[in-house]
Amino acid sequence: MTKQRTSQEGRELIAAREGEELEAYLDGGGVWTIGVGHTLHVKKGDVITKEQSDKFLEDDLHTAENAIKLYVNTPLNQNMFDALVSLIFNIGVGAFKSSTLLKLLNMGLLKEAAEQFPRWNQDNGQVVAGLTKRRLSERLQFLTPYG
Numbered sequence: 001m002t003k004q005r006t007s008q009e010g011r012e013l014i015a016a017r018e019g020e021e022l023e024a025y026l027d028g029g030g031v032w033t034i035g036v037g038h039t040l041h042v043k044k045g046d047v048i049t050k051e052q053s054d055k056f057l058e059d060d061l062h063t064a065e066n067a068i069k070l071y072v073n074t075p076l077n078q079n080m081f082d083a084l085v086s087l088i089f090n091i092g093v094g095a096f097k098s099s100t101l102l103k104l105l106n107m108g109l110l111k112e113a114a115e116q117f118p119r120w121n122q123d124n125g126q127v128v129a130g131l132t133k134r135r136l137s138e139r140l141q142f143l144t145p146y147g
Helices: 008-018 050-071 078-091 093-097 100-106 110-114 129-143
Strands: 021-026 032-035
Touching: 008 050, 008 078, 008 129, 032 050, 050 078, 050 093, 078 093, 078 129, 093 100, 100 110, 110 129
Parallel strands: none
Antiparallel strands: 021 032
16 A cells, blocks of 8 residues: 655646646546646636646545555556556556556566556547557556656
8 A cells, every 4th residue: 555645746737638728628538628638517607717727637646645555566667657647546446446557566676667658549439549559658658767
């Protein structure tokens, strides 16, 4: 069980990958989204402040961090942790919990687990170029030694 938190660099990468919008919009999959990729209880017409966006991001990162604490039993360096937070932030805890990536990770097969990132590049069954780019970035981050 890890007590790690997302690093500042990790937070910045997630924000850059997600973008930030203070007015609700429909994402590529048709989900109402606001702030930095926040989707919980978002509806058409919602508008938030930068401070609310930061709070939503903190809450959403906490959810992803807790998923790692609950389900990952392999030691992770900071880059691995941050890359997993980015992935979980985007695909959700449920998808991560049942993933081959997690199974390989918990078997200690880190390189094999890293090769699973690019598989998460679809939305509603369609390959999305932006998700492909994001997954390759997360994979590289995961494989980059820390320190």
